[in-house]
Amino acid sequence: MVFDAFRQRLGGIIGGFDAAQSQRRMRGFRASRAHVNTLIAASGETITARARWLVRNNGYAANAVDAFANHVVGDGIKPSSKIADAGQKEELQKLWLAWTDEADAEGLTDFYGIQRRAAREVFLAGEVFLRIRTRRPEDGLTVPMQLQMLPSEMLPMHMNRSLPGAGSIRAGIEFDGIGRRVAYHFLRRHPGDMTDPGLAGETVRVPASEVIHILDPVEAGQLRGVSRFAAAVVKLFTLDLYDDAELERKKTAAMFAMFITSPAPETALDPADEDLEVEPGQVVRLDPGEDVTTPATPDSGSTYEPFQYRTLLQIGAALGVPYGYLTGDTAKGNFSNTRIALIDFRRRISAFQHSVMVYQLCRAVWTRWLDMAVLAGAIELPSYAAERRQYLACDWLPTKWDWIDPAKDASAEILQIEAGLKSRTQAIAERGFDAEQVDREIAAERQREAEMGLDFRRPGSPAQAAGSDDTEDQQADAQDNDTQDDEGEDRKPPRPEEG
Known part of the structure; x- marks a missing residue:
């Protein structure tokens, strides 16, 4: 405390950075110096719980999660093996495609569905296992391996202790003496699932080689993830x-129609025999001295929509999701502004795809899957142990975005x-397909068309093979047409004279 007071006094004397001053403007700005791991341990579970509540109850939050997951995964981030042998590559790709339908240990989706659920969880909770x-x-699986998804709550945040030797457990993750992840200590059941009887609070140690931890760390040394909603929870909830207050005010205002004032009612506390109901076009006659008034209900005014718009822009910036995807409102921007926002959003998504989804999830699954496929005899790859790195080489192709x-x-x-x-290989890869597979399919289609006397290619397009009989005939016809056009003035019959 003495050192902090001296440092603040010294900073006030030297100056230089307004951001470090403690004068009038920054007097109430008390920033924590705790490491991000301490902050997540103290607040991470609360932030995640509030984020899940918002997604269940707030349309904007649900829209943001869906937009993020749909853009990150789409139809799936798919592998394209770089094995040189075309036959081995085709066999490997077919085996992978068959296994993707069996990948989910719960049997609810395929591997690409797991990718989408993982992207949602990382956005919601900051991490998933x-x-x-x-x-x-x-x-009876094609490859004897499946994936079980575990949410962030399954790894206790407050499990921290030293282990015999040089190891330790931090935020539920076990480390060895040089900081490598050794194991994860998961709860046997979700702490909030009351439908699962027994085993409450019990943990099980799972080796790190059996766990894929997916998170998008924002600070150096970060162990656990933090929800993308951290910077948006307050504004989403208060908005x-x-x-709700505006809706209730409108609802209350609609309940009052009018008031009738009489100068001298005979019995002030007794209601009238018949309430006066007003209909469209009705002529109402009142007794002498009676007056009709309507309540002056407050309106939201002209500031309601601009206020909402600006607040939603701040929420979109906090979540990293464009306003249009957050709200579904396409009337607030022109084509150029929308395209600029989409380009920036898709660059963020592309960075997340390659640094998180591909690097942490896809590569780990592919490596373990291929090892298991070879060990189980599902595929024969000669000299796999010696050439394992070459066999594991793979490109991951996200779904192409359409404009x-x-x-x-x-x-x-x-x-x-x-x-x-x-x-062409690059263009096809950007669309999420393998160029060699596409070329094989095109060749097979061309052969089938030739056998059946069909040709669906556009005349003169590059897809038509140069030198083919059809192409030569079409070129000859085109030349004849050009010749006729050049000599058309002489060949056309004379026009009859007018008049």
């Missing part, structure tokens, strides 16, 4: 309360390929 479950041969005008994008892409600015 996948436990690799090895299965028996008699289970929800404000909207508002796909025809212009396709034309621009064709121009780039023809100008040598990009290859």
Whole structure:
């Protein structure tokens, strides 16, 4: 405390940075110096619980989560093996495709559905865990391995202690003496699930080699994830309360129609025999001296929508989701502004795809899956142990994003390929497909069309093979047409004279 007071006094004398001053403007700004792990341990569970509540009860929050997960995963982040042998690659890709339908230990979705659920959990809770479950041969799986998703709440945040030797447990994660993750101490049941009897509070130690921990760390040394809603919870909740208050005010105002005032009622406390009901176009006659008034109910005024708009912009910035995706409102921006927002959003998504989803999830699953496939005899890969690195080489292809005008994008892409600015392989990979597989499918279609006497290609397009009989005939016809156009003035019959 003495040192802090001296440091503040010294800072006031030296000056230089207004952000470090403690004068009038910054007097109430008390920033914590605790490490992010301490802050998450103190507040992480509360933030996650509030984020889950908002997603269940607030339409904006639910929309933001869905928009994030849909853009990160789409139809799936799919692998494209880089094995040189085309036959081995095709066999491997078919085996992977068959296993994706069996990947979920709960049997609720496929591997790409797990990717989407993982992206949602990282957005909601800041992290998620996948436990690799090895299965028996008699289970009948193509590759004896499945994935079990465990939410953030399953790893106790407050489990911290030293272990014999140089190891320790921090936030439920066990480390060795040099800081490597050794194991995770999971609860046997979700602490908030009252439908699961028994085993409350019991933990089980799972080796780190059997666990995939997916999180997007924002600070150096961060052990556990923090919800994306951390910076938006307050505004989302208070805006929800404000909207509810406006709705209640309108509801209350609609309950009052009018008041009738009489100068000298005979019995002031007795109600009238018949209440006066007003209908459209009705002429109402009142007794002498009676007066009709309507209540002056307060209105939300012209500031309601601008206030909401600005608040939702702040919420969108805190969540990293554009206003249009957050609200579903497409009337607030023109094409250029919307495109700029989408480009920035998709760059963020692309960074998350490669640094989190691919690096932490997809690569780990692919490596373990291929090892299990070879060990189980599901596929034969010669010299796998010696050439394992070459066999594991793989590109992960996210789903391509479509713009508002796909025809212009396709034309621009064709121009780039023809100008040598990009290859067909790159263009196909950006669409989330494997170029070799696409080429095989195209070749098979061309062969089938030739056998059946069909050709669905556009005349003169690059898809038609140069030198083919059909192409030569079409070129000859085109030349004939050009010749006829050049000589058309002589060949056209004379026009009859007018008049």
